[in-house]
Amino acid sequence: MRRIKAAIVISLLLLTVTACGIGGSDSQSLTVYSGRSEEFIGPFLADFEAESGIKLNIRYGDSAELAAQILEEGENSPADIFISQDAGALGAVAQDGLFKKLPDELLSLVPASFKASSGQWVGLTGRARVFAYDPRAVTTLPTSIDDLTEPSWSSKFGIAPTNASFQAFVTALRIIRGDEAAKNWLTKIVANNPKLFEKNSQIVEAIDAGQIQLGLVNHYYTWEVSKALGREINAVNGFFGPGDAGNLINVSGAGVFNTSKNQSLAHKLIEYLLTEKTQKRFVSETHEYSVLPNVITPSGQPTLKEIGAPIVNLDSLKDLKQTQELLIKVGLL
Amino acid sequence: MIAIAAIPLLYLIKRGSEIDRASLTNLLFRDRTIEIYTTTILLASIVLLFSFIVGSTFAWLIYNVTLPFGSLPIILSVLPLAIPSYVLTYAWISIYPGFKGFWAAVLVLTLSTSPYVTLVAVASLRRIDFTQVEAGRSLGLSQLAVLRRVIWPQMRVSLSAGLLLVFLYVLSDFGAVSLLGVNTFTRNIYTMYRATFDRNGAAVISLALILLAIFIIALEFRLRGRRTVIKSNAGIVKTHVKIKVGWLRWPLLTLIFTYALLALGVPFWVLTTRFIQNTENIDITSLISATFSTVIASFAGAILAMALALPLGILLARRSGFIPKLAESSILLTHALPGVVIGLALVALSSKFPWIYQTLPVLAFAYALLFLAKAVGSIRASLQRIAPILNDVSETLGITGFAAFRRVTLPLAAPGILIGFLLVLLTAMKELPATLMLRPTGFETLATEIWAATSISKFNEAAPYALVLIIIAAIPTFILTRPDKSDSQAQSEGLIQ
Numbered sequence: 001m002r003r004i005k006a007a008i009v010i011s012l013l014l015l016t017v018t019a020c021g022i023g024g025s026d027s028q029s030l031t032v033y034s035g036r037s038e039e040f041i042g043p044f045l046a047d048f049e050a051e052s053g054i055k056l057n058i059r060y061g062d063s064a065e066l067a068a069q070i071l072e073e074g075e076n077s078p079a080d081i082f083i084s085q086d087a088g089a090l091g092a093v094a095q096d097g098l099f100k101k102l103p104d105e106l107l108s109l110v111p112a113s114f115k116a117s118s119g120q121w122v123g124l125t126g127r128a129r130v131f132a133y134d135p136r137a138v139t140t141l142p143t144s145i146d147d148l149t150e151p152s153w154s155s156k157f158g159i160a161p162t163n164a165s166f167q168a169f170v171t172a173l174r175i176i177r178g179d180e181a182a183k184n185w186l187t188k189i190v191a192n193n194p195k196l197f198e199k200n201s202q203i204v205e206a207i208d209a210g211q212i213q214l215g216l217v218n219h220y221y222t223w224e225v226s227k228a229l230g231r232e233i234n235a236v237n238g239f240f241g242p243g244d245a246g247n248l249i250n251v252s253g254a255g256v257f258n259t260s261k262n263q264s265l266a267h268k269l270i271e272y273l274l275t276e277k278t279q280k281r282f283v284s285e286t287h288e289y290s291v292l293p294n295v296i297t298p299s300g301q302p303t304l305k306e307i308g309a310p311i312v313n314l315d316s317l318k319d320l321k322q323t324q325e326l327l328i329k330v331g332l333l
Numbered sequence: 334m335i336a337i338a339a340i341p342l343l344y345l346i347k348r349g350s351e352i353d354r355a356s357l358t359n360l361l362f363r364d365r366t367i368e369i370y371t372t373t374i375l376l377a378s379i380v381l382l383f384s385f386i387v388g389s390t391f392a393w394l395i396y397n398v399t400l401p402f403g404s405l406p407i408i409l410s411v412l413p414l415a416i417p418s419y420v421l422t423y424a425w426i427s428i429y430p431g432f433k434g435f436w437a438a439v440l441v442l443t444l445s446t447s448p449y450v451t452l453v454a455v456a457s458l459r460r461i462d463f464t465q466v467e468a469g470r471s472l473g474l475s476q477l478a479v480l481r482r483v484i485w486p487q488m489r490v491s492l493s494a495g496l497l498l499v500f501l502y503v504l505s506d507f508g509a510v511s512l513l514g515v516n517t518f519t520r521n522i523y524t525m526y527r528a529t530f531d532r533n534g535a536a537v538i539s540l541a542l543i544l545l546a547i548f549i550i551a552l553e554f555r556l557r558g559r560r561t562v563i564k565s566n567a568g569i570v571k572t573h574v575k576i577k578v579g580w581l582r583w584p585l586l587t588l589i590f591t592y593a594l595l596a597l598g599v600p601f602w603v604l605t606t607r608f609i610q611n612t613e614n615i616d617i618t619s620l621i622s623a624t625f626s627t628v629i630a631s632f633a634g635a636i637l638a639m640a641l642a643l644p645l646g647i648l649l650a651r652r653s654g655f656i657p658k659l660a661e662s663s664i665l666l667t668h669a670l671p672g673v674v675i676g677l678a679l680v681a682l683s684s685k686f687p688w689i690y691q692t693l694p695v696l697a698f699a700y701a702l703l704f705l706a707k708a709v710g711s712i713r714a715s716l717q718r719i720a721p722i723l724n725d726v727s728e729t730l731g732i733t734g735f736a737a738f739r740r741v742t743l744p745l746a747a748p749g750i751l752i753g754f755l756l757v758l759l760t761a762m763k764e765l766p767a768t769l770m771l772r773p774t775g776f777e778t779l780a781t782e783i784w785a786a787t788s789i790s791k792f793n794e795a796a797p798y799a800l801v802l803i804i805i806a807a808i809p810t811f812i813l814t815r816p817d818k819s820d821s822q823a824q825s826e827g828l829i830q
Contacts, residue, residue, distance in 0.1 A: 037785060038785055039785075057774040057775050058774065059691075059774040059775070060781075060785065061769050061770075064526060064527040065526060065527065065673070065769065065770070068526045068532060068677065069680050071532065072532065072681045072684065073680060073684040076684040076685055076687060076690070077684070078684075078687060162524050162527065164527065196514055197514075198514065205430070206430070211430060228793075228794070230610075324525075328365050333365070
């Protein structure tokens, strides 16, 4: 009994101490919900803190789970700014009217294809959908996503249907070709026996391990997996023909909440992330594309123009419901 | 208390009712839902069967056979409790990259759940009244008949409740099924949140999951039957004689060692090799602060759980009838729900109170709510053995009300409180989804740090955190396996629920 009591007293003390430690906040601080992982944005945010003197309380999470949490919090959200991995999650939050329109100085930095037409969020980095492949096993590269429905690709490629980036691609496919054609493509793909994965990185790992020859992923995963494994890997990126839905450019981006009392500080953070210096750093460190015109491209990658991305309004990527129903119908979800 | 346990349920009903009728029928009667129902029930049933076989065999061996190495066999067969199912799954995938699918999930989940059965079964074997066994023998019953007519009735209650726990565990597990690509309810609920931000649809699916859980809980209540087992004399301690099996003990021990190799050896080997490969990149400060955060949050959760559970445990031990049963089932139901649902329910509720939202107390409350059943079960079990007459006696001696509670009930409930505390502590350390949503901003625990490096290729970054998590979770697990120090009945009952 005594030991239990002692344990209770000690933990209550600790509880108070830490609660105070965490609760304390000064006026120059921002609460950031970040769906981008600490690895991808932590160092940038730390530099912003050092340069601006603004303290950041950062909450890392999965973009979609954070979006669900933000929708649940509604007007009560303690967050000032939401940084998301993809446009879909930003669109969902914007749709509920929780973001405030960003000032024109910020919006004008970024071309129209990388921001919300309502001005409620702005892109920070670009990420291209590509196919990663095993250069030793694949001799003829596919030029269109339709090639993957050919019998020669049967059981040799991987997709990650539960992953937000794959679903964004399917949404784009629906927009470009129409629902019926998108369903057709998916049905043929399913019939061609793809290996299903949870994450893009797992697809690249499987290519490296020789389990599959090709997979649909975002372009930076070849670097990420190679870096994590600490060695060169046996997987490289390839692009489909110009205009193919498989070349979709999605963005990570940010929006500022209506309820934030620190609007101007939040804008400062976005401005910092959009400076040419920071954008160059994104390109060299996370190997993403810059959303600014005329900033260098990731090493060894074609420029956005050369990729020939399909023209899709990123606002429409939040329309995941029908995409998901489609994926359910064809049996991928 | 029922109101507290009903928070997630009310939330789900509110969200679910916002959906329009067409999408509701579309959602519930699509082929996919039926497939998910089948997969979930099959997976849970097969895991239940296997962990029953593994757990009861090990318990029988540990209790009845003289095995070498003292208490090592029981420690080895229970220690896997300390390993989160997502870590175990990562470990398996990283040594065997093709590890995927239904049977892989059966393996991983059997490995992670059988310790619950083992603990419950050992504890209830220890409680068996051997004067009755001898009476049965002397009346001419065969060994088998003794097993069936004397031993089984005494074990049935806690075993069936232990198996219920296994079933609910499988229903709410996310880590293993998502990594292995098995479409259960929980995975589907996550997918809906992730892909569509569709909270209403996910709520409907969660309610369907709850229906399944209600059915299973009702089934278990029936199977459990009425508690009619009476000890002839608790005062007589009959020394239990173990069977000497000679050389056969080595192959028997090999069984336990094989299990330990699969459930402990694999993750430990993978984590240590990854750890060694990556020693220069370890962030010691964040490791220490994550450890500290994990300990604080899980301690606070365990204490709060015990504080909430004490009145309820007393009620359940003293009274039977509709209200206590309702309370018990509503607590059990929260156990079947994926953490993300409980997390979002508490986000919806607590974000209305900005001064408390995303603070340690709310996180502790979430843990208490998630694991209340464990706490209530163990308290009730240790109180149930106490004759209510003790309270009457204390009243005749002039000790009433709070004094009686403090001087009679509380000391008697103490072992149950301790065990419940350890169980909640252990499980809270491993909890992830609710932690992600409700932790104070910037407060990283070992589980969230592991989550941050959730791909196999980054697994070496997660390795130090996972190792520390397993080591600190092993401490309460280890205390649980020491029968001399803990109340075995409370232990078995606590685990159960």
